[in-house]
Amino acid sequence: MARDKVRISPIPDCDHLMRLVPHKQQIRDPDTDVFIGIVNTAFSLRTSDKGGLSTQWVEYFGEKSLPTYSSAAERYRDNLPSKRIGSLAYFAIGNVGMVKLAASEAKKRIRVVHEPDGTNEGHAVIRRFTDDDRALLDVLAIEVFAEHVWVGDLDLN
Amino acid sequence: MEDCGYGIFQLLRVGRGCRLFAKPDSWSVMLVTDSPRQAPRPPYSLPPIIEAVIQIVYPDKFAASRADAFRSKLSPLYDSKTDLKQVTAHIEPERRKAEFQDVPQTRFASNDQTDAIVVSPDGLLWTRLAPYPGWDVFAERVARDLKLAIKHLSIGKPSRIGMRFINRIDVPATGDVVRYEDYLAINIDLPPQISSVDNYGWRFECPFPTLGLRAVLQSAVVEPEVPSHLSFLLDIDVIAMNELPADLDSMLSHLEKMRTLKNELFELSIRDKAREQFSR
Amino acid sequence: MSYVTISPAYGRGKTRLLVRPSSGGQFGLRVEDIFKPTDGALSDDREQVTGNTLAESIFESLANAKIWTSKVAMHMDMANRDRFFRQLDRLHDAEEWMEGDQPVQLETYKNFIRFMLSDGRDSKPSLALSADGVLTAIWVAGTDRLTVEFQRHNRVSWVVSNTIGPNVERAAGITSTDRLLTNLAPYEPRKWLATK
Numbered sequence: 001m002a003r004d005k006v007r008i009s010p011i012p013d014c015d016h017l018m019r020l021v022p023h024k025q026q027i028r029d030p031d032t033d034v035f036i037g038i039v040n041t042a043f044s045l046r047t048s049d050k051g052g053l054s055t056q057w058v059e060y061f062g063e064k065s066l067p068t069y070s071s072a073a074e075r076y077r078d079n080l081p082s083k084r085i086g087s088l089a090y091f092a093i094g095n096v097g098m099v100k101l102a103a104s105e106a107k108k109r110i111r112v113v114h115e116p117d118g119t120n121e122g123h124a125v126i127r128r129f130t131d132d133d134r135a136l137l138d139v140l141a142i143e144v145f146a147e148h149v150w151v152g153d154l155d156l157n
Numbered sequence: 158m159e160d161c162g163y164g165i166f167q168l169l170r171v172g173r174g175c176r177l178f179a180k181p182d183s184w185s186v187m188l189v190t191d192s193p194r195q196a197p198r199p200p201y202s203l204p205p206i207i208e209a210v211i212q213i214v215y216p217d218k219f220a221a222s223r224a225d226a227f228r229s230k231l232s233p234l235y236d237s238k239t240d241l242k243q244v245t246a247h248i249e250p251e252r253r254k255a256e257f258q259d260v261p262q263t264r265f266a267s268n269d270q271t272d273a274i275v276v277s278p279d280g281l282l283w284t285r286l287a288p289y290p291g292w293d294v295f296a297e298r299v300a301r302d303l304k305l306a307i308k309h310l311s312i313g314k315p316s317r318i319g320m321r322f323i324n325r326i327d328v329p330a331t332g333d334v335v336r337y338e339d340y341l342a343i344n345i346d347l348p349p350q351i352s353s354v355d356n357y358g359w360r361f362e363c364p365f366p367t368l369g370l371r372a373v374l375q376s377a378v379v380e381p382e383v384p385s386h387l388s389f390l391l392d393i394d395v396i397a398m399n400e401l402p403a404d405l406d407s408m409l410s411h412l413e414k415m416r417t418l419k420n421e422l423f424e425l426s427i428r429d430k431a432r433e434q435f436s437r
Numbered sequence: 438m439s440y441v442t443i444s445p446a447y448g449r450g451k452t453r454l455l456v457r458p459s460s461g462g463q464f465g466l467r468v469e470d471i472f473k474p475t476d477g478a479l480s481d482d483r484e485q486v487t488g489n490t491l492a493e494s495i496f497e498s499l500a501n502a503k504i505w506t507s508k509v510a511m512h513m514d515m516a517n518r519d520r521f522f523r524q525l526d527r528l529h530d531a532e533e534w535m536e537g538d539q540p541v542q543l544e545t546y547k548n549f550i551r552f553m554l555s556d557g558r559d560s561k562p563s564l565a566l567s568a569d570g571v572l573t574a575i576w577v578a579g580t581d582r583l584t585v586e587f588q589r590h591n592r593v594s595w596v597v598s599n600t601i602g603p604n605v606e607r608a609a610g611i612t613s614t615d616r617l618l619t620n621l622a623p624y625e626p627r628k629w630l631a632t633k
Contacts, residue, residue, distance in 0.1 A: 030561050033527060036563065087532065135609040
């Protein structure tokens with residue numbers, strides 16, 4: 001069941017976030033190009049990030065599952081100017097509580113808030129986030145956002 | 158008993174750079190010096206060529222339709238095509254006047270950018286970047302493209318053929334001073350009061366009238382690209398402007414002749430210490 | 438004002454050339470003028486007609502990186518060079534491009550290659566690209582990872598994560614490229630950098 005739609009409000013620690021990881025920010029085998037993981041720079045702030053680290057709130061779209069990931073990815077894609085995501089892209093999924101714990105250990109006081117963006121009602125932002133601490137980005141890439149889903153495995157309309 | 162080069166003798170003693178032999182059934186001895194180690198000779202396993210260029214210029218511009226036809230034939234032979242323009246400026250500072258002229262060109266290149274041809278309104282220019290695969294490979298591509306050019310551009314005798322090989326000699330930077338004179342045989346004769354310089358450059362032109370060729374040689378210190386090395390450029394440009402052929406086979410023979418001169422000038426310009434860098 | 442005395446090859450006498458550092462070239466030769474073309478010589482003063490399209494911008498950046506690589510190709514294993522080029526091509530796939538992304542910055546690529554010519558020679562990193570075109574190299578040894586961002590001006594930003602039992606030990610730093618190996622010394626860099 002989808003969460004009640006409340007604008008700019010904290011997201012519970014038990015819920016999850018999805019972050020798009022384009023092909024160029026993945027770790028791939030240098031010879032075969034097989035996916036290995038994600039680079040810590042996938043959590044560097046991009047021009048498309050909206051005042052913080054942009055993600056999708058998974059539970060906004062339903063219970064944590066592949067169909068829910070698909071809905072979240074679709075809404076994210078449709079809100080992009082290009083309306084497309086590369087076929088080699090991945091989404092990295094992490095728990096909100098673990099994000100806050102990792103940031104706290106790096107002496108950063110962040111807020112994870114639900115903040116709809118245009119037609120993307122399930123948009124979430126990690127506010128007060130800065131990307132200067134590479135060790136924190138590394139924790140996010142390896143330990144927090146440890147679940148990876150390939151867009152090819154999602155059912156995107 | 159050992160063959161000393163003059164026959165089989167008894168080896169008595171091995172010294173530094175020499176061996177002492179005794180002839181059997183004889184009181185005489187013979188001291189044989191060892192041959193000095195030969196420096197490497199071409200072809201070198203690591204040629205220092207960073208860019209090889211062949212340019213053919215024609216007295217008249219190619220007809221536009223023929224140039225288009227030629228470019229369409231070249232296109233499948235290369236991986237990419239880029240439009241360029243060569244900008245030349247004529248500046249008269251005292252009149253505060255500047256005029257610019259754009260010459261459109263098309264550059265075709267391989268995916269790794271090492272093989273390229275630039276088509277100008279009146280000329281063709283082939284380049285090969287490092288790693289240099291050898292003359293045969295470079296010449297084969299030039300011959301292939303030139304055959305197409307002669308067929309589709311309907312061209313006659315060129316007005317100029319140029320062949321330029323730019324070499325970069327990278328020397329490990331050990332110590333405070335690297336003597337470029339140890340690597341290059343053409344040097345600047347400084348007075349003894351000037352023991353070292355931070356930078357140098359020289360350039361000269363010389364005619365080879367019996368060959369109908371002219372050569373321009375240049376050298377200078379350049380910013381090193383490889384860590385912990387110092388670098389010198391040796392640039393050899395051979396130019397032909399007289400009695401140039403029009404047909405393919407004669408053109409290729411002419412290029413061979415130019416290449417022979419280029420190679421001779423290169424070997425004359427370097428010392429064995431440089432040769433050792435090309436054969437590590 | 439300084440001068441260099443040059444003796445022609447045949448030793449017929451000395452020619453004195455006046456070298457003026459700020460010369461406009463009118464009264465003498467500067468060292469950087471030595472390689473200017475003259476009549477009959479080959480020239481290299483072409484300018485690329487760069488369009489505004491994304492594809493053209495990506496192509497130009499890739500081409501510049503590959504052309505620069507040729508300047509050190511004689512010091513490089515060709516298999517390594519080809520692998521770097523394949524990875525660069527994949528990182529610049531227009532189908533995977535995100536809005537606002539920049540192609541590889543040439544200076545960061547040069548920084549990476551120079552490292553690979555020296556301390557990284559025996560290794561095979563994965564390559565990644567940040568949104569602003571900074572090249573990152575990642576070495577993975579089991580669960581241990583070394584991530585190095587090759588920035589401009591010979592600077593690198595590095596992160597090490599080593600799994601020791603149930604814990605992950607992590608360290609990070611910023612240094613110059615030639616001091617990277619020294620900085621990594623406490624973390625057994627050989628497991629990443631000496632794999633061949």
